[in-house]
Amino acid sequence: MAILLDLQRVSFEGSDRTLLRDLGLTISTGDRIGVVGINGAGKSTLLRIVAGDLAPDGGNITRGRGVTVGFLEQIPHLPEGTVREALGSGWEIDAALDRLGMLQAVDTQINALSGGQLKRVALARVFANPDDVLILDEPTNHLDLGAIEWLEQQIKAFKGAIVLVSHDRFLLDQVTTRMLEIDRGHTYTHAGGYSKLLETQAEREEQAASAEQTRKNLARRELAWLRRGVKARATKPQARIDAAQRLLQATPEAAARSGTLDLAADMPRLGNTVIKAHNVHFSYNTEREIIRDVTLELGPGDRIGIVGPNGAGKSTFVNLLAQKTEPTMGTMKHGPTVVLAYFDQHGEDFDGSKSVQELVAGPRGIPGSPADVALMKRFWFTGSLPQSKAIELSGGERRRLQLLLAMSKRPNVLILDEPTNDLDLETIRLIEEFLSEWPGTLIVVSHDRAFLSQTTDRLLEVHLDGSIADVPGGIDAWIARAAGVIDSPVAATTSATPTDSASKNKLLREAGKVVERIERQVAKLADKIAATPDYEEAGRLTKDLNALRQELQDAEERWLAISES
Structure with a gap:
């Protein structure tokens, strides 16, 4: 393997803390390096340093002779003109654009593309004309599941080296050969993929806990020794007394974030019917039907995942479910006790010119009240962040603010549209943990396969012809079929008259939820005892x-009786 880039003792100072300290990293041909860390840890900073767009404050970077580096930024920048003019021509470019759903847009001006379209065009560009080292910052944002499968294949087949930041744990586990973790300026390298990272993180935490317990035991012994009397202490070496005092005063390194993301909230009780759609159609003016003849009933505690290709109408469908859009034909009804919160993927539901504390207070509240301060702290908005304008927040901070505002409504129905975009993996895992305990009805639109697997138990697929169908086996079976592990059965389109199989599946889901709820109660009570x-x-x-x-x-x-009936 040829060495392409070599970073030695690289450091970088942020505005209020050290982001990178004495980083050493060698990038060679065939490397697939995943970079992880909480929002603001320095992941994008590291990518810019590797790309040569940002000079480090210290250390040395050696680039191999003739080595070129390509950089897919989180918000890409492409030259003016049409897509064709920006990318050029050739079968490789057309093939990439086709798999990413952008071949029909080759004559579109770059400045007319949406953020998602721009990301897909930039992704096609970096793989159609690859450099020796490719740097990818959140490459799966705005991609549908089919496009993510294509991306996996491209990364695996790439002959050079790849360094990527991604919140897609499934992708990281499939393609990476090493993981680089950034934590409060320190960097840790782990051989293997994301699952190996989790193993070594757990081992490191156990070792840290053991070291802290050892420190406390030593401190207790030294304290007892010091308390044996003035005369006894006077006969001891002063150096030992000073060492004991330092030991007593020492504290473990503060966590990167204090506490957990506490989202628990009281909510109104749901009735038997939550959302009921009957023969719903939707189209814009006289254009094709985006949603066609959908009949669907959601009950309390349902966990629904929604997938489909880009442009199929997933966001339109959830807008209909949320009653933000009226159907062209048919009816969409909510139960009388429904309190719905909508966590959309664009964050356009709040005024960016207002500060965080103004948005939390709302039009009738007092910014910075004790209750609001406590709420913001639960979502890690501390220090100067509450006074920051929403438009000044990072992508991850804006997403946390959206979630804060959504949960402050005490909803019993939650719609999450691409919730993992721009969030770090720690926050995503904490949200998953919260949703596993949350008793309301959940609807998730996501390309994040791990998130769907953790939070949903029923999968609906929106097709390009406007129909919506159940996916047998849920997201795990969908992944297996996409990988060719199992055959692809024909999914049943949602119907006004449920089949016996659909009725049985619903009963199984409801019985399974009861089992899971009691299991959680048993675990909590056992811990309490x-x-x-x-x-x-x-x-x-x-x-x-x-x-x-x-x-x-x-x-x-x-549950067993229903499954065997």
Whole structure:
């Protein structure tokens, strides 16, 4: 393997903290390096340094003779003119544009493209005319699942080296040979993909916890020694006393973020019917039907994932579900107790000229009230961030603000349109954990396969002809079919009259949700018993735990009875 780039002791100072400290990284032919870290950790800074667009504050960067570097930025910049003029011609370019759904736009002016279209055109450009090193910043943003499959193939087949930042864990695990983690200026390199990163992170945390426990034990012994009396201490070397005092005063390194993303909120109870669509059609003027003859009923606690190619009408469909758009034909009704929050992918639902605390307070509130400060802190808006204008926030901060504003409504129905765009992996995992406990009805439009697998149990696919169909087996089966592991059965289009199979699947989902809810209750109660020092209280809780376990057994038997019927 030829060395293409070599970074030695590279450092970079941000406005308020060190982003990179003594980074060493060698990039060779065949490397597939994934870069991860929380928003603001320095991922994009590192990519710009590797690309040569930003000079480090310290260290050396050696580039091999004749080595060229291509850079796909998170917000790409392309030359003026048409798509064809910007990319040139050739079968490789046309093939890439076709797979990315942009071949029909070759005569479109670059300045007329949407953000998503611009990203796809730029992606076609970097792979059609590849350099020795490709740097990709969030390449899956605005791609549908078919285009992401194409991207995976391109990365695997690329002969040079690739450095990428992505929130798509499935992609990272499939294509990377090394993972580079940035954490408070420090960098950690892990051999293997994303799953190996998680293993080594867990090991590092365990080692840190063990080291901290050792430090505390040493501190206790030194403290006892110092307290044996003035005379005893006077006979000891002053150096040891000073060392003991330093040990007592030492504290572990502060976490990159304090606490967890606490999204728990009370919400109104949902009735049996949440959203009901009957023979819904939608079209713009006399154009083709975007949504055609859809009948669908969603109940309390449903977990729905929505997929489909770009341009099929996924966002139009969820706008109809949210009643932000009226159907051209048919009816769309909400249950009487529905409180809906819509987390859209563009963030256009708030005024960018207002500060974070003004938006949280709303038109009738007082910015910076104690309750609002507590709420903002739960979403990691601390320090100077509450006074920052929304337009000044980073992409990840804007997405967190959107989620904060959405959850402040105490919704019982939540629609998430591409929720993982611009968020770091830590925030995504915490959102997944919250959604697993949240009892409301969830609708997710996403290209993030891992997120869909973690948060949904039913998958709907929006087709280019306007029809919407259930995907048998959900996202995991969809992935397996896309990879050719299993055959592709014909999915049933949503119908006004549910089939026996659809009715059985609904009963299975409902029974499964009951099992999962009781399992969570059992786990929480077991933890509470373990942490209770009061013997009598532990006895009472144990009785409740036994009753819950019996309830869980009954629920599991009901699920089995339905599955075998």
